[in-house]
Amino acid sequence: MSQETNRPSWVIEQSLNWRRFTCCGDQDLFPFKCHACGYALVLCYECETLYTDLHDLSARRFPAHDEYSCPQCGTDFDSDFMRSSRGRMTFQEWHDAGLDHLLIDRPFSELCEMLSGSAAQIAGFLRRGMRSTAGTRITEFRNLAESIAVHFHAAAYFRDEGYNVAQSQTLSAAMDWHSKIPDSNDQAYALLGITDATIP
Numbered sequence: 001m002s003q004e005t006n007r008p009s010w011v012i013e014q015s016l017n018w019r020r021f022t023c024c025g026d027q028d029l030f031p032f033k034c035h036a037c038g039y040a041l042v043l044c045y046e047c048e049t050l051y052t053d054l055h056d057l058s059a060r061r062f063p064a065h066d067e068y069s070c071p072q073c074g075t076d077f078d079s080d081f082m083r084s085s086r087g088r089m090t091f092q093e094w095h096d097a098g099l100d101h102l103l104i105d106r107p108f109s110e111l112c113e114m115l116s117g118s119a120a121q122i123a124g125f126l127r128r129g130m131r132s133t134a135g136t137r138i139t140e141f142r143n144l145a146e147s148i149a150v151h152f153h154a155a156a157y158f159r160d161e162g163y164n165v166a167q168s169q170t171l172s173a174a175m176d177w178h179s180k181i182p183d184s185n186d187q188a189y190a191l192l193g194i195t196d197a198t199i200p
Contacts, residue, residue, distance in 0.1 A: 006108035008147035162193025
């Protein structure tokens with residue numbers, strides 16, 4: 001992995017070479033660490049496969065959602081571990097674990113394109129009133145947006161504005177406001193705020 005200054009702040013799905021993970025053919029990968037011992041893991045949240053040894057990707061577990069625990073130390077994961085900052089793993093931690101072979105080097109411009117595409121998909125669902133469908137795709141969008149927010153000076157502002165607009169107006173009105181934001185990156189962070197308010 002190159003030391004590109006504009007890479008995400010921690011290892012995310014888009015950082016992984018998804019071809020190495022062969023669980024279901026429609027992999028949605030969530031890399032994270034045990035908050036207690038720092039052990040590195042990857043969950044495919046499409047098929048609920050937990051890769052329990054990233055040096056041997058044939059080692060897998062298929063826990064029910066409320067039965068996730070660390071295969072190394074046995075600590076139970078938080079119920080919201082996919083949103084918790086405690087499980088985020090830096091690139092240095094990933095490197096120290098000897099896992100660079102699972103990474104793919106993506107240009108920052110490609111990450112921005114992915115962010116815009118994911119935001120457009122979520123926005124389309126919300127405009128059509130498909131909130132539950134948007135909820136099934138929100139993890140990837142949130143993780144990507146949060147991991148590269150440091151590279152956008154207005155990210156926090158637009159996220160706060162989106163949240164406030166969604167709290168004070170209807171979802172339809174919030175989406176109309178969102179659509180008038182000219183910059184696609186600012187739109188993405190405004191949408192992130194809207195989803196903070198409307199999708200648990």
